[in-house]
Structure formats: C-alpha cells, structure tokens
Amino acid sequence: MDTESTYSGYSYYSGRSRGSHRHGERSRDHHKSRSKDGSRSEKSVTINAPPAEPLLGDSSVLGEEVQDDNWGETTTAVTGTSEHSLSQEDIVRITKDLEDSVGLDCRRYFTLTLAVVLGLLVFLTPLAFLALPHLLWPDKLLVCGTACEGLFISVAFKLLILLLAMWALFFRAPRAGLPRVFVFRVLLAVLVLLFVVSYWLFYGVRILDSQDENYQGIVQYAVSLVDALLFIHYLAIVLLELRQLQPAFSVCVTRSTDGETRHYNLGQLSIQRAALAIIENYYRDFSVHNPALLTASKSRAAKHLAGLKVYNVDGEFPASPATGPENNAATGLAHSQSRAMIAAAARRRDTSHNELYYEEVEHERRVRKRKARLVVAVEEAFTHIKRMQEEEQKKAPGDVMDPREAAQAIFPSMARSLQKYLRTTRQQHCHSMESIQQHLAFCITNNMTPKAFLESYLTPGPTLQYGRERWLARQWTLVSEASVTSGLKEGAIFLLKCIDFSLVVTAKRIPYIQLSEEFIDPKSHKFVLRLQSETSV
Amino acid sequence: MSFIPGQPVTAVVQRIEIRKLQHGEHLILGFSIGGGIDQDPGQNPFSEDKSDKGIYVTRVTPGGPAEVAGLMMGDKVMQVNGWDMTMVTHDQARKRLTKKDEDIVRLLVTRKSLEQAVRHSMM
Numbered sequence: 273m274d275t276e277s278t279y280s281g282y283s284y285y286s287g288r289s290r291g292s293h294r295h296g297e298r299s300r301d302h303h304k305s306r307s308k309d310g311s312r313s314e315k316s317v318t319i320n321a322p323p324a325e326p327l328l329g330d331s332s333v334l335g336e337e338v339q340d341d342n343w344g345e346t347t348t349a350v351t352g353t354s355e356h357s358l359s360q361e362d363i364v365r366i367t368k369d370l371e372d373s374v375g376l377d378c379r380r381y382f383t384l385t386l387a388v389v390l391g392l393l394v395f396l397t398p399l400a401f402l403a404l405p406h407l408l409w410p411d412k413l414l415v416c417g418t419a420c421e422g423l424f425i426s427v428a429f430k431l432l433i434l435l436l437a438m439w440a441l442f443f444r445a446p447r448a449g450l451p452r453v454f455v456f457r458v459l460l461a462v463l464v465l466l467f468v469v470s471y472w473l474f475y476g477v478r479i480l481d482s483q484d485e486n487y488q489g490i491v492q493y494a495v496s497l498v499d500a501l502l503f504i505h506y507l508a509i510v511l512l513e514l515r516q517l518q519p520a521f522s523v524c525v526t527r528s529t530d531g532e533t534r535h536y537n538l539g540q541l542s543i544q545r546a547a548l549a550i551i552e553n554y555y556r557d558f559s560v561h562n563p564a565l566l567t568a569s570k571s572r573a574a575k576h577l578a579g580l581k582v583y584n585v586d587g588e589f590p591a592s593p594a595t596g597p598e599n600n601a602a603t604g605l606a607h608s609q610s611r612a613m614i615a616a617a618a619r620r621r622d623t624s625h626n627e628l629y630y631e632e633v634e635h636e637r638r639v640r641k642r643k644a645r646l647v648v649a650v651e652e653a654f655t656h657i658k659r660m661q662e663e664e665q666k667k668a669p670g671d672v673m674d675p676r677e678a679a680q681a682i683f684p685s686m687a688r689s690l691q692k693y694l695r696t697t698r699q700q701h702c703h704s705m706e707s708i709q710q711h712l713a714f715c716i717t718n719n720m721t722p723k724a725f726l727e728s729y730l731t732p733g734p735t736l737q738y739g740r741e742r743w744l745a746r747q748w749t750l751v752s753e754a755s756v757t758s759g760l761k762e763g764a765i766f767l768l769k770c771i772d773f774s775l776v777v778t779a780k781r782i783p784y785i786q787l788s789e790e791f792i793d794p795k796s797h798k799f800v801l802r803l804q805s806e807t808s809v
Numbered sequence: 810m811s812f813i814p815g816q817p818v819t820a821v822v823q824r825i826e827i828r829k830l831q832h833g834e835h836l837i838l839g840f841s842i843g844g845g846i847d848q849d850p851g852q853n854p855f856s857e858d859k860s861d862k863g864i865y866v867t868r869v870t871p872g873g874p875a876e877v878a879g880l881m882m883g884d885k886v887m888q889v890n891g892w893d894m895t896m897v898t899h900d901q902a903r904k905r906l907t908k909k910d911e912d913i914v915r916l917l918v919t920r921k922s923l924e925q926a927v928r929h930s931m932m
Contacts, residue, residue: 802849805899806867808841809906 380446390461391438394501397468398427401475401494405487408480413487420488423495430498437505441512450544451750452757456511464504471497516541521760521779525550529566529773532558537782544756547768550777551748554768559732560742561773564698572624635696642693643730649689650722653682657716679713694729702738703729747771818895821924822887822917827878829912838906838914839873840866840880845899855883857921863887864894864902866918884918891915 402424405413479490516539523546526533534557538546657678665672673681690708694700715725728737735742750756751774752766760779768775829836844853846862855865864886869876886894889905897905906914 802852803847804843804849804852806841806843807899807903808868808870809838809903 377449380449386461387442390464391442393468394438394464395431395435397471398431398494398498401497402427402491404480405484405490409483409485412483412485414485416487416491420491423488423491427491427495427498430495430502434498434501434505437502441505441508448548450548450756452544454545455542455757460504460508460511464501467500467504515539516545520782521546521762522782523550523760524778524780525554526776526778527558527561527773528776529561529563534558538760538779540759542757542759543752543754543764543766544750546760546779547748547750547756547766547777550775551768554775555736555743556734558734560702560735560738561770562698562702562732563772564701572628575624639693639696642689642696646686646689646693647722647726649686650726653686654722654725656682656685659719675713675717676709678716679709683709683712690729699729699732702732702742704739707739744770818887820887820919821927822919823879823923825875825878825880825916825918827874827880827914827916829914830874836907836909836912837873838875839870840875841868842886842899842902842906843867845902846896847898847900856885861885862896864897864899880916880918881920884920886916886918888917889914 475493478484479493484490518539519537520540521538523536523538524533525536534553536550536553538549541549660672687705691700694703711728712725747770749769750766751769754761754764754766762779762781764779766777768777827838829838842864844850844856844862844864848862850856850862851859853859853861853865855867856863866875866880866882866884866886869880869882886902888894889902890911892905894902894905
C-alpha cells in the first residue's frame, strides 16, 4: 500500500516517550511534509523519522518499531491541530512575536548603564575639580588671574568636544548582540576608570587634604585631565575603528546548501566581529536561501539508497568471527551489508546521469517558455496604463486611479503567467500576492518599464529584499574551535549556522606585496621597420 | 652557415654560371632573392641561423636559366661576379645581379647538402 499520511507537529508522539526523540524548538514542519523518499514505498519497514531529523529517515533510531508491517492500520494520523500538537501557523506566530518584542535583554541594559555611569563620571570629574575648592575653602583661595580665566575657556571647549566625541563614538544604536564581550571596549573602560581614579586619588591627597590655595595650579590640573581624556578618546578611535580598516585577511564564505561562494577582505578583527561583518555582507550579497531548489538532489540521493535493499536471509554471516560477542557480529553485519550495497551499486548500470541531463534540459526549456509568456503578458498589461499629466488631471476627473488601484487593475491579466513562472522556478513561496501588487504599484509610480518590474522575479535577489520572515536575523550561531574573542589567523575556519544552512568561513592572510619600480624614459620609444621583400631578377 | 664576427667566413660553395635570357626588353635570370642587411632575418624560411642576413634564393622559375644552371631554392648567394653578397642590402644585391651590360653572372652559392657531401666524402 502506498498511502501517504501527513501528520503535523508532535501529535503522533504525544502519548509516548522516546529516548531518542528530539524536540527542536525551531521546528521545520514545512520540510517534513514533503518527504516522498523511497523508503515509504510498498512493504516499507522504515517509519519516517520525527521532524527535526534529516529527510532520509534513518531507521536505526526507532529500532524497536521497525518490523511492524501493520502500521498503516494501527496508527492514527492526525492532520491539523490536536490537543498536544502545534500547527505550523502557531509556531510561525510565536517566533515572530519573539523577534518583534523588544527583548528583556539584561546584558544590553547592563552594558548601557555602565557606559552611561562611566561617561558621567568622566564628564563631571573636571567640573568637580574646579568647583570643590570654591565650595570648601573659598576664602583661602588666591584670586584667579587672566591666565587662569583663559584656562576656564579652554576647559569648557575641550569638555564640549569630548562630549560630542563620546556621543559620536560610543552612544550609537547597537547593531548586533555578540556572544562574548568586546575586548577592546572593556580594556578601554578599565583604562579610563583607572585613570580617573588615580587623578581623584592625587586630588584628594594633595589638594583636598592640604587645602591648596594656588587655584591656577588646580585649574591647570583639571585642564591636564581633560587633555589626557581627549588622548584616551583618540586611542579609542584608533583601537576600535581605525585598526581594522586596513585589509589583512581574505575570507572565503561558502553556503553549505548550494555552494554559493563569496570572498571578502577584512582587517584584523576578532572572530566574533569578523563573523558580524560577514553576516552583514551575507544579507547584501548572497541570493536568498531557497530550500525548494534543493529537493532535486535529495530525491536523487534517496533513489540511490532506495534502489537496493539488503535482506538478512541467513541470520548470521560466516565472514564475521563466530566467537565474538554480539556487538562484533552486529558490526560485521553492518559492514558486510554496506559492502554488499556498494558492490551491487557499482555493478548496476547507472543511468541516473542520463535522467539528470534530460531533466535539466526539459526544465530549462519549460522555464524559458514560461518566461517568454510572462514577459509578453506583463508588457501588454503595462500598455493599458498611462500616466496622466497635470493639465489632463484637472480636465477629466472621471476614471482617475492612484497607483495602488492601477496596480490592482492590471494585475489580473498578468497574475496567471507570473504564478506559473514562479511555480516553475520554485519561488512561489517567496512572493505573496500582496507583495507583488505592492511592487507593481511601486514600479508604476516610479515610471519603471515592464522589464524593470520583472527583474526582481527573474533573478533571486539578496535576502533583505524579501519579507521579514526570511531574514532569520536572530537565529545565527557561531561555531568555532578557537575562542571567539581571539583574532583571525591564517587558516582559521569557523561556521555560522542558521536554521537550515550554514556558512563555512575560511580565512587566509593577504600576502605581503613587494612592489618594485622601473623607469621608462619617454624618449626611449623607438621603432624600426622590418621588411622581408623578395625581388625577382 | 653562421658566422663569428671578426673571423673570416668559411663555407663549401658551388660555382654556378647563369647566362641571362632576353625576355622582352629585360635580361632575366629566372630566380628571386630575399634577405639583406636591411631586412628582417627572422622571417627567412631557408636560413638555419635566424640572424643570418645573407641573400637567399627564394624561388626558381621552372625552365629558366637559373634552374638550367643548377641553382636551387634555398641557396645562399655568397658572391656574384666577385662581389661579396654576405653583407649587402637587398637593393645592392638586386643591382649587382641585374647589371645591364653583363650577359653572364657567376655565382658562388652554398647549401647545407654541399657541406654534408664533403663531410661524407672525407670519411
């Protein structure tokens, strides 16, 4: 029997507990529902694996259920929602809520408060140095002369510059949450703290305790503090911003599902900062990840495995050592099974390459035909619309439409061919009807040609071009053997895992280039005529 | 047939005597020459040493006086009536061969097979 029962969520397993059953929070139900691999054909003895496992269900996981041939009659397949299961829409809604909520991100707020406190401390210290003598011993102080008052102006402006510089460098909206602390920032914060504390110590001991009358000296002390703070800010700029601008490494980023590769030049960064730069470039350069394009190779692989079945006829293989314990015999069984399969596969005349070739040619032809129909339909649709000029608008207010209505008016004539084209190129789930109409209105408003309108459907664009649910910006995981705060090195390899795919990153150092010079005198460009003539005599 | 600058050139030569034929109002010899010190020696198909700027016979008209006298394609002309041909321009060579008052030209030509023949006969 070849019945296909699709069951959603975890409803099948809700009553039982399986040790090997993995609950993945990020469930991939939409992949599971299309599992048409060969192991579900007639007399199948393998039961499809739970959703979180790869498509080719490995029967070894559910060993004790394998030999149940009556599974078709005894199981209840539930579609839609049951009491325990979550349908796909629920899961999508929950993840969307998580993404949109301004998270209770304790670490971010903690860092922010620390930064604000440090900033206030730094800013108010010079003012305190200047104000405290006036408050504590005003009568003993010497009168502030001209030079001293000039220094007041200097302090004021330097503090203003410091304030603006701190705001520009440190108080920007954070663009990412990294797994570990940013080492340079921590070092700088510690440095600033130590610096300010040591100045306070000196001030407290030498000036407050002894109640120094030389106010000019105190003002000069405050000025030196502000100068030093400006220099520390300069150090911060160099360490945080300038150092990684010079390119030092060339990284090669490959997507694991379809092999799309790009190369980037990065400076000397820690692994987590390099990962952040790479992800930001990923959103711009890589075409959107489309899992529907990968089903062809998976079905081919499934056909390879499903073509041969190894049956244990004798119950015991004479090749395995008879005296060993059971696990020896089991591994011997597995080894000889795989050996038998490989031998049989090698002997069988494999025509799958032929099928692949003809299938690809056919697909190419179909895509081209659909594309031709689509282009013609869109061009014709665009001819129905004409932009009205200013004078005409006043004269004939009859059937005037705004861009959105115009888009809705011409959309039906091209909808069918567009839908068919998207289905053939397996992009239909990337574009909803609403988004297509929006794009059409946008193109009409900006006087774009039909070709410009179609361009976003003919070639897959970068990920940010599509809806928010494709971004998966909060699902990235950095997998690295070296510590993520250590710097990039020659030959460093790390992985950036998203839900369905991962980016494999390899770093190579940019070679040291030795450039030499050769001078050519402009008068040295001389030519001769070289002939080879033949004369008959 | 390469030469060492400063040393005298030695070669095994054949003496060929060609009687000019009256063809219309010109006297012709029946072959074509190429080469010369003002030409590009690299394009010479007959020379072994591609820096040899000597005069070579590039074509022999069949049935003409040169062929009758035994001149062959690819021969290098060393002397014409006593005048040296190893260090002349293309035009000078043409003039030496087409003097109107000379009826007969005596060439000294060399070719590879001559040298080989001499070497074989000496062995």
